[in-house]
Amino acid sequence: MNLEILKHQLVPKHEILSSKEKREVLKKFNIEKEKLPRISVSDSVVKVIGAKPGDLIRITRKSPTSGKAIYYRFVVEG
Amino acid sequence: MTIKLPEKIEKEVKKYFEDEKIPEKERKQIEEKVIKLYKEYKYSPEEPVGVITAQSLSEPATQLTMRTYHFAGTAGIQVTLGLPRMIEIFDARKSPTTPSMMIYILQEFQDIEKVKKIAEQIKEVKVKDVVKTTTVDMTDLWVKCKPDMSKLKRYGIEMKTLKKKLKVRDGLVDVDEEENVIIVKLKKKDIAGLYKLKYNFLETHIAGIKGITQVIVLKEGDEWVINTLGSNLKKVFNVEGVDTTKTFSNDIFEIYSVLGIEAARNSIINEARYTMEEQGLGVDVRYVMILADLMTFEGDIRAIGRYGISGQKSSILVRASFEETKKHFIAASISGESDGLRGTVENIMMNQVAPIGTGSFELIGRIPEKKKK
Structure with missing residues (x-):
């Protein structure tokens, strides 16, 4: 059942970024990681994909206006 | 570029x-x-989209019905809509007044009989739903129940398993399989507790999923779906035949705990849009999206209002201008907070150029050097 939540219509694709990709994203937006939107380690999806605090997650959303939208969330404790 | x-x-x-x-x-x-x-x-950089969002959403919200109507005689489940539902969503209430689920069924189970069976499995069954008669004996202090055998059979409950399942506070349950009666004896010799025992016993859950009080099988397009009153996604996902990729609830906090924050964001958008559209009001999704992004920014669901986003802003002047002015000023002066005057509201109060639009930039001109003669 745990893996099944990733297939749910409401859940967009979550990916953990490698440290190289992470640096690139932070450089692209010229932002510190603490200022990015957050996601908790206890979040159901984070548990399934196994991300740890400090990771950056790329979320590929289906958007009703633009078709595809990319969003980033920073994994925090809590 | x-x-x-x-x-x-x-x-x-x-x-x-x-x-x-x-x-x-x-x-x-x-x-x-x-x-x-x-x-x-495209919006130009530094456009105050937040203010535009607030206005675009609140103007149509004034047109929403203040109270929900009840339609007599219509099939379907009556869910809170209109302004009360809107307030529920944006205030991030822990549970909606009318929790409801839409359960989709897998292709292999798309048959009216099979769907009805799933619906019966899901619906909560209490003792009172299967009991024909109850008798209360005041002298010997017991409650006797005669269950309706045809109903028990329909819900797939056997007399043998009943004894294990039934547990009542202050009572001892005894099942007589030969005569098909259930006798509950009171532990303490106390007449006042007898009627309470009867009530508790009749309200005991024996089958189905707790909290789901109504189920209705509907046809949506050319597939059968189940609409419920009461919500419990986790348990429903474990029922055989339920499509776990589409089934959803209108309880945003439940979606958050089962499917995560991104699903909760999508759910906020869908619910807010549905409530607006149901009343014939068209609001651009972009505004609802901004709001949902803001509510889920911290990784959990925050309300819009005093205890949520507006109450947690960093600037004292902004917080004071929203609600509870004195409280914020007193707290700030005790702890010696300072305000950097970086936002829009603070600068408007101070009669300064607010950092929005062209106000976000400062132009520094280069004075041409004088030509040497």
């Missing part, structure tokens, strides 16, 4: 080319024009 069109617009342009059989030469021109228009319609 070249601007890339969003996926959706690009697809639409391509589809237009194919449908209208536009020659190759003109395609490039049209594409350039689309890009030009797209650029024009």
Whole structure:
């Protein structure tokens, strides 16, 4: 059942970024990681994909206006 | 700099080319024009979209019905709509007044009999739903129940398993399989507790999923779905035949705990949009999206209002201008907070140029050096 939540219509694709990709994203937006939107380690999806605090997650959303939208969330404790 | 069109617009342009059989030469021109228009319609940097969002959402919200109506005689489940539902969503209430689920069924189970069976499995069954008669004996202090055997059979409950399942506070349950009666004896010799025992016993849950009080089988397009009153996603996902990729609830906090924050964001958008559209009000999704992004920014669901986003802003003047002015000023002066005057509201109060639009930049001119003679 745990893996099944990733297939749910409401859940967009979550990916953990490698440290190289992470640096690139932070450089692209010229932002510190603490200022990015957050996601908790206890979040159901984070548990399934196994991300740890400090990771950056790329979320590929289906958007009703633009078709595809990319969003980033920073994994925090809590 | 070249601007890339969003996926959706690009697809639409391509589809237009194919449908209208536009020659190759003109395609490039049209594409350039689309890009030009797209650029024009984009919000410019530093545009105060938050203020625009607030106005675009609250004006239609004034048109929403204050109270929900009850339609007598219609099939379906009556869910809170209109303004009360809107307040529920944006205040991030822990549970909606009328929790409801829409359960989709897998292709293999798309048969009215099978769907009805799933619906019966899901619906909560209490002792009172299967009992024909109850008798209370005041002298010997017991409650006797005669269950309806046909109903027990329909819900798939056997007399043998009943004894294990039934547990009542202050009572001892005894099942007589030969005569098909259930006797509950009171532990303490206390007449006052007898009616309470009867009530507790009749309210005991024996089958189905707790909290789901109503189920209705509906036809949506050409597939059967189950609409419920009461919500418990986790348990429903474990029922055989339920499509776990589509089934959803209107309880945003439940979606958050089962499917995570991104699903909760999508759910906020869908619920807010549905409530607006149901009342015939068109609000652009973009505004609802901004609001949902803001509510889920911290990784959990925050309300919009005093205890949520507005109450947690960093600037004292902004917090004080919203609600509870004195409280914020007193707390700030005790702890010696300072305000950097970086936001819009603070600067408007101070009669300064607010950092929005062209106010976000400062122009420094270079004075040309005087020519040496």
